[in-house]
Amino acid sequence: MGRLRGLCLVPFGFLLFFSSAFIGVPGALAWSKEGHVITCQIAQALLEPEALEAVHHLLPDYVNGNLSALCVWPDQIRHWFRYRWTSPLHFIDTPDNACSFQYSRDCHDSHGVEDMCVAGAVKNFTSQLMHYKEGASDQRYNMTEALLFLSHFMGDIHQPMHVGFTTDEGGNTIELRWFRHKSNLHHVWDREIILTALADYYDKDASLLLQDIERNYTDGIWADDSSWKHCDDIPQCVNNWAKESIQIACKWGYEGVKPGTTLADDYFDSRMPFVMKRIAQGGIRLAMILNKVFADSEEGSATVT
Ligand SMILES: *[C@@H]1O[C@H](CO)[C@@H](O)[C@H](O)[C@H]1NC(C)=O
Ligand SMILES: *[C@@H]1O[C@H](CO)[C@@H](O)[C@H](O)[C@H]1NC(C)=O
Ligand SMILES: *[C@@H]1O[C@H](CO)[C@@H](O)[C@H](O)[C@H]1NC(C)=O
Ligand SMILES: *[C@@H]1O[C@H](CO)[C@@H](O)[C@H](O)[C@H]1NC(C)=O
Ligand SMILES: [Zn+2]
Numbered sequence: 001m002g003r004l005r006g007l008c009l010v011p012f013g014f015l016l017f018f019s020s021a022f023i024g025v026p027g028a029l030a031w032s033k034e035g036h037v038i039t040c041q042i043a044q045a046l047l048e049p050e051a052l053e054a055v056h057h058l059l060p061d062y063v064n065g066n067l068s069a070l071c072v073w074p075d076q077i078r079h080w081f082r083y084r085w086t087s088p089l090h091f092i093d094t095p096d097n098a099c100s101f102q103y104s105r106d107c108h109d110s111h112g113v114e115d116m117c118v119a120g121a122v123k124n125f126t127s128q129l130m131h132y133k134e135g136a137s138d139q140r141y142n143m144t145e146a147l148l149f150l151s152h153f154m155g156d157i158h159q160p161m162h163v164g165f166t167t168d169e170g171g172n173t174i175e176l177r178w179f180r181h182k183s184n185l186h187h188v189w190d191r192e193i194i195l196t197a198l199a200d201y202y203d204k205d206a207s208l209l210l211q212d213i214e215r216n217y218t219d220g221i222w223a224d225d226s227s228w229k230h231c232d233d234i235p236q237c238v239n240n241w242a243k244e245s246i247q248i249a250c251k252w253g254y255e256g257v258k259p260g261t262t263l264a265d266d267y268f269d270s271r272m273p274f275v276m277k278r279i280a281q282g283g284i285r286l287a288m289i290l291n292k293v294f295a296d297s298e299e300g301s302a303t304v305t
Contacts, residue, residue, distance in 0.1 A: 033072045034194045035279055038210050039155040040068035042283025043290065045214070051287075051294040054132060058144045067151060074152040086149070089121035090156050092242055093166040099250035101163060101242045118157045119242045123235055125150035129293040151286055157238070158282035160253050160274065161189040163245035171253065177262040185257055188267075193275045196268055213280050222277065228284045234292075241285070248274055 044067045047055065056065040063069040077083040078090065088109035094101055101119075109116035115124070128146040156162045164170030164186070171185030178192045194209075202208040216222050231237035252274055257263070 033075075034191065034198070034206055035159065035275075036071040036075075036152060036155045037068045038206065038213065038279055039158070039282040039286065040071040040151050041210055042213065042280060043151065043154075043286035044068065046284065046287035046291075048291050048295070050296045051290045054294040055147065055290065058132075058147045060144070067147075070148050071151050071155065073148050086121075088116045089118055089149070089153060091162040091164070091170055092117040092119060092246075093170070094163060094246055096165040096167050097250075099246060101239065101246050103239050103242075118153050118162060119238050121149060121153045122157055122238045125153065126234055126289055126293060129290075132294065150289065154286040154289070155279075155282050157241050158245060158278040158285075159189060160245045160248035160278065161186045163242050164249050164253070171249075174257065174259050176257065176260060179262075179264050185253065188263060189253060189271075189275065193268060193272055197272050197276070213276060213283075216276075217280050217284065222280060228281050229288055231285070231288060234289065237285075241281075245278075248278070 044052075044055070055067055059065060059067065059070065074083075074086060074090070078087045092101060092106055093110075094106050103119060107117040107120045108114050114120075125146045128141040129143065129150065131141065132143050161171045168174050169186070171189070172187075174185040176183060176185060176188075178188055179196075183192055198204050198206060198209060202212070217225070217228075222228075252271055257267075
């Protein structure tokens, strides 16, 4: 999450100060952190022992094995010179009003470089992690970065407005009001709906929201959706997840929204279930991929091209 260009406003010295490693950045920068943190918490709770061990091994010591503590890292570094290449990897721009995703047509950056979109990134970092079991001899990839990028981009690909229309930049240029304050359509789906849900139903406590999501897929409204956990062909599944997003974006994101409008209770009540379901799917599917790539047995490792 986090297509906004707002990071540029941060004083340069501040960024230099923080540029040495993974260091927590205060609220203003990590503006979309809730969705990513919950996605990664869901995933981590579903890891099998081998995957959990690999994740612990790859994370820097100071997070004490807590993956969600670094799931917003890719949003924090995307404007740094060294990582500018990662900027197009957070989203997909599809043709206006097409309401569909085709990898060969849509997965490229604004210069037309192929694979540079969130679907390409999920495939890329999944296949890099497949090499983890080959051991430290493989110096081609930084496995820690691959884990953090994959974990973050699995959140982004499930955020419907991250697979949006080209002209309005996934709703970023559609300015409107969320209840009484100014916002834009992209941000409504990145964060506003989650914050309003936290305030209205969860006493502003994200751990209560996490518990509610976990309850809803263990024995609640999503308990029968076990298909979320399965994927035989990762590249194909990744394309499907992007398609799901643009379809929700069309039907529920853009639908009936004009620039300058005010979105309030009706929009919130009808869209919140989609936001929560997408967060749950992102977390469950991230766990599925991590369990596959770090599995002990060979049968668990699918091929990704
Ligand atoms: C892990 O990190 C997240 C995000 O910083 C935090 O909300 C959560 O409480 C942490 N969990 C544990 C068990 O420390
Ligand atoms: C894949 O990752 C490598 C770095 O490990 C990067 O150079 C390349 O641009 C990435 N491609 C995509 C589509 O993510
Ligand atoms: C991998 O990337 C992390 C974060 O950028 C960095 O701190 C670490 O030193 C890198 N590891 C190697 C072996 O380069
Ligand atoms: C969980 O399911 C209940 C209905 O049983 C629903 O009211 C609630 O909003 C759901 N919570 C989330 C986070 O989706
Ligand atoms: Zn992002």
